Amino acid sequence: MANPAPGFDIHPGYQVKITPLQDEVTVEVNNQVIAHSKQAVLVEETKHKPVWYMPLADIDADVLQTSETSTYCPFKGQASYRSVAVAGETIEDAIWVYEKPFDECAAIAGYASFYTNKVQLKVAGQTIDNSGPGFQKTHESA
Numbered sequence: 355m356a357n358p359a360p361g362f363d364i365h366p367g368y369q370v371k372i373t374p375l376q377d378e379v380t381v382e383v384n385n386q387v388i389a390h391s392k393q394a395v396l397v398e399e400t401k402h403k404p405v406w407y408m409p410l411a412d413i414d415a416d417v418l419q420t421s422e423t424s425t426y427c428p429f430k431g432q433a434s435y436r437s438v439a440v441a442g443e444t445i446e447d448a449i450w451v452y453e454k455p456f457d458e459c460a461a462i463a464g465y466a467s468f469y470t471n472k473v474q475l476k477v478a479g480q481t482i483d484n485s486g487p488g489f490q491k492t493h494e495s496a
Contacts, residue, residue, distance in 0.1 A: 359456035361428030377478035
C-alpha cells in the first residue's frame with residue numbers, strides 16, 4: 355500500500371466497513387433539497403454511529419462554501435469541511451470530505467458526509483436520527 359492508515363496498526367481489530375447503497379439518499383435544509391444521490395455509501399466504524407457519504411458531484415455546488423476547518427482521523431485521513439448556505443442561512447461546517455483518504459478507505463475519496471444534527475438526511479425516504487455522528491453509546495459507556 356502506498357498510503358496505509360496508521361490507526362489500524364495501533365488499534366488491531368478496529369474496522370471501517372464501507373458498503374455501497376442501493377437506496378436513494380437526499381439531504382434537505384429548510385425544506386430545500388441540496389443533495390440527492392443513488393451512489394451513496396454507508397460507513398460503519400467501530401464504536402461509531404453509521405454515517406452516509408455521497409459523491410460531492412451529487413451535492414448542489416451553489417450552496418457550498420469552503421471552510422478553514424480540517425480534522426484528522428488515523429483510519430480515514432485528513433478531512434476538509436464545507437459550510438452550506440441556503441435561503442440566507444449559513445450552516446457552518448455542515449459537511450466533511452476526505453479528498454485523499456488512506457488506502458483502506460479509498461472508496462470514500464471525493465465523497466462527503468453531512469452532520470445529521472445540522473441538516474435533514476433521508477435514506478430511502480426515511481429520516482435519519484438527527485443526533486449527529488459520533489461515538490455509539492454502549493452499555494459500558496451509557
